[in-house]
Amino acid sequence: MMRSLGKNRSHAATVRGRETALPYLLIAPTVAVLVALSIYPLIYAVRISLQTGSGEAARWSLANFTRLASDKFFIEALAHTFIYAVVALTFEFLLGLGLAVLLDRPLRGRSLFRSALLIPMMLPPVVVGVVWRLMLNPDFGAINGTLKGAGVNTESLTWTASPVLALASVIAVDIWQWTPFMFLVLLAGLQAIPQEPYEAAIVDGSTAWQTFRYVTLPLLKPAILIALLLRTMDLLRVFDQIFILTEGGPGFSTETVSLYIYRTAFRFSDFGYAAAMSFVLLLLTNIVSVGYIRLLQKQEAA
Amino acid sequence: MSERYAARKVAKSQSPAKQGRPGATRTRLARWSKYVLLSAAVLAAVTPVYWMVTISLKSEVDQFASPPRWFAFTPTLAHYYDAFFTRSFAKYLTTSLTVAGLSTICAVTLGTLAAYGLARFKLRGKLDQRLSLWILSTRMFPPIVTAVPLFLMMRDLRLLNTITSLVIVYTALNLPFVVWMMRGFFRELPRELEEAAMVDGDSRLGALVRVILPLVTPGLAATAVFCLIVSWNEFLLALVLTQTDASMTLPVGIAGRVTQYEIKWGVMSAAGVVAMIPILAFAMAVQRYLVRGLSL
Structure with missing residues (x-):
C-alpha cells in the first residue's frame, strides 16, 4: 500500500517535471509557423515600403509614403x-x-x-x-x-x-x-x-x-x-x-x-x-x- | 429552447390584442405575409445560383435565347465533358483537393496541440493568455497586406507556382482559427478527466489521445470542415502564388477563364457548379457550428 502510494507520487512528480516543458513544446510549432508566415512578411513589407529602387541601388526613403498623399488614384480607391x-x-x-x-x-x-x-x-x-x-x-x-x-x-x-x-x-x-x-x-x-x-x-x-x-x-x-x-x-x-x-x-x-x-x-x-x-x-x-x-x-x- | 417558445405562445394567446375575430384574421394575415416575404428572400438567394446551373447544362442556342429559358431547354453534359476532359479543369480540381486536404491536416494537427497547451496550462506571466490573443490577432490582417511580401518570399525561395507554397500559406491562414475553436472545446471539458487518466498511469499525451480527443471529435471534425471550406474558397493568395496550369487551384482556373477576351460561358458555369457542390455539402454538415465558426 505504502509502496504503491510512493510510486504514484514519484510518477506524479516526473509528470509535473516534464510538464514545465510540455506546454511550450505543444505551442512552439504553431508560434513558429505564424512568426514565419504572418510576422516575418509584415517586417518584410515594412522594409520594402521604406526603400526605393531595388537590389544594389536600393535606398532608404519615405518616398513611398509621401507619394500616397498626392496619388489621386489611391484617394479615389479609398473613396x-x-x-x-x-x-x-x-x-x-x-x-x-x-x-x-x-x-x-x-x-x-x-x-x-x-x-x-x-x-x-x-x-x-x-x-x-x-x-x-x-x-x-x-x-x-x-x-x-x-x-x-x-x-x-x-x-x-x-x-x-x-x-x-x-x-x-x-x-x-x-x-x-x-x-x-x-x-x-x-x-x-x-x-x-x-x-x-x-x-x-x-x-x-x-x-x-x-x-x-x-x-x-x-x-x-x-x-x-x-x-x-x-x-x-x-x-x-x-x-x-x-x-x-x-x-x-x-x-x-x-x-x-x-x-x-x-x-x-x-x-x-x-x-x-x-x-x-x-x-x-x-x-x-x-x-x-x-x-x-x-x-x-x-x-x-x- | 422549445420551452421558451411554448411560454411565448402562451403569453401571446393571453395578450388582449390577439383575442376576438378581427385579431385572429390579423394574425393569419401576419403569418401569410411572413411566408410571402421569406419565400421572396429564398427566391432571391437561390435563383441566381439556379441560373448558373442551367447555363452549365444548356447548349449555346439555349444559353443565348431571349427571353431567357428558365426551364424549357434540352440539358446536355457537353460543357462538363469539355471542362474536365478536353480542358485542364480536372487538373485544377486535383490541385484544389490536394491543397485543401494537406493544409487542413497540417493546421488541425499543429493547432489542436497548441490549443491543448493553451487551454490546460497556466504559463508564467499570463503568457498563455497573451499568446492566445496574439495568435488571434494574426487573423485580422487583410490578406492583401501579407500577399505582397509572401509573393516576394516565395519567389526568393523558388516556391512560386508550387503546391507546397499554397499548403504552407493556407496552414498559417487556418492555424489561428483552429487554435481558438479547439481551445474553446477543450475548455468545456473538466480537468478531472485527464487527471483521472494520469493517476491510472497514462502520460499527459496518452490521456489527451485516449480520453480527451474522442470527446472533442465532433468539434474537431467541424473545425476541419471549416478549414477545408476556407482553403477551397481562397482566391487572392492562390492568384498571387500560382499562375501555371500545373499549380493553379480551381478558383484561379475559373477566374482565368472569366477574365479572358472570349468567354466560354458553359465551361465556366460547369466548373463553377463543381467548385460549389462540395462546399454546400460541407456547409450543411457544420450548420450547428456555423455561428461559432464564423464569428471567430
Whole structure:
C-alpha cells in the first residue's frame, strides 16, 4: 500500500517535471509557423515600403509614403472602398435584421428557410463572380432578358460594364452574398434573448413595435456590434468578387484599395509602393476594429 | 429552447390584442405575409445560383435565347465533358483537393496541440493568455497586406507556382482559427478527466489521445470542415502564388477563364457548379457550428 502510494507520487512528480516543458513544446510549432508566415512578411513589407529602387541601388526613403498623399488614384480607391463599405453594410444589416426577426419565432419549414437563405454566403467568392456575370450580362443575362420580356428598354442597362452602374452593381452583389451572414449572427443573438423581458413587456401592454424597440434591440446590441465589426473588416478588404466581376473597371470606377494594391504590385511590379498602401489599409481596419471593440466593452460594462 | 417558445405562445394567446375575430384574421394575415416575404428572400438567394446551373447544362442556342429559358431547354453534359476532359479543369480540381486536404491536416494537427497547451496550462506571466490573443490577432490582417511580401518570399525561395507554397500559406491562414475553436472545446471539458487518466498511469499525451480527443471529435471534425471550406474558397493568395496550369487551384482556373477576351460561358458555369457542390455539402454538415465558426 505504502509502496504503491510512493510510486504514484514519484510518477506524479516526473509528470509535473516534464510538464514545465510540455506546454511550450505543444505551442512552439504553431508560434513558429505564424512568426514565419504572418510576422516575418509584415517586417518584410515594412522594409520594402521604406526603400526605393531595388537590389544594389536600393535606398532608404519615405518616398513611398509621401507619394500616397498626392496619388489621386489611391484617394479615389479609398473613396470607392468607403462608399462600398457603408452602403453594403447598411443594406446587409437592415435586410439581415428583418429576416432574423421573421425567423425568430417557430414557423413551419423554419430550418429549410434558414438553410436556403444561407446558400449565397457559402459559395466560393469566385463562383459568386461567375453567377453574377451570368445574371448581369447585358446581352443574354437573366436580368436584362427578364426586363426585356416585360417591355423595358435595356439598352443603357449594361450593369458592370457601365461606368455609372458598375459600383452599384458590385455593391448589390455583395449585399446578395453577405446579407445571410448578418441574418445568421443576428438570428443567433435573438434566440439567446431570455423570455422574461418579453413577458414583462406584454404585461405592460406594449405594442409589437415598442417591444422590438425597447426590449429586443437593446438586448441584441452585442450581437449587432459583433456582426457589424466582422462585416466591416471584410468590406474594407474586399477583392475577390470585384476582381471577377469588373477587375476594377470600367476605367477606375470599381477599383477598391485591395484591387489597387494588387494592380500596383502584380501588374506594375511596384512592390514598395504596394506595401506602403497596404499599411494604410491595415491601419484603417485597425482603427475601425478598435472603435467597435470599445463600443462592445462599454456595452458589457453597462 | 422549445420551452421558451411554448411560454411565448402562451403569453401571446393571453395578450388582449390577439383575442376576438378581427385579431385572429390579423394574425393569419401576419403569418401569410411572413411566408410571402421569406419565400421572396429564398427566391432571391437561390435563383441566381439556379441560373448558373442551367447555363452549365444548356447548349449555346439555349444559353443565348431571349427571353431567357428558365426551364424549357434540352440539358446536355457537353460543357462538363469539355471542362474536365478536353480542358485542364480536372487538373485544377486535383490541385484544389490536394491543397485543401494537406493544409487542413497540417493546421488541425499543429493547432489542436497548441490549443491543448493553451487551454490546460497556466504559463508564467499570463503568457498563455497573451499568446492566445496574439495568435488571434494574426487573423485580422487583410490578406492583401501579407500577399505582397509572401509573393516576394516565395519567389526568393523558388516556391512560386508550387503546391507546397499554397499548403504552407493556407496552414498559417487556418492555424489561428483552429487554435481558438479547439481551445474553446477543450475548455468545456473538466480537468478531472485527464487527471483521472494520469493517476491510472497514462502520460499527459496518452490521456489527451485516449480520453480527451474522442470527446472533442465532433468539434474537431467541424473545425476541419471549416478549414477545408476556407482553403477551397481562397482566391487572392492562390492568384498571387500560382499562375501555371500545373499549380493553379480551381478558383484561379475559373477566374482565368472569366477574365479572358472570349468567354466560354458553359465551361465556366460547369466548373463553377463543381467548385460549389462540395462546399454546400460541407456547409450543411457544420450548420450547428456555423455561428461559432464564423464569428471567430
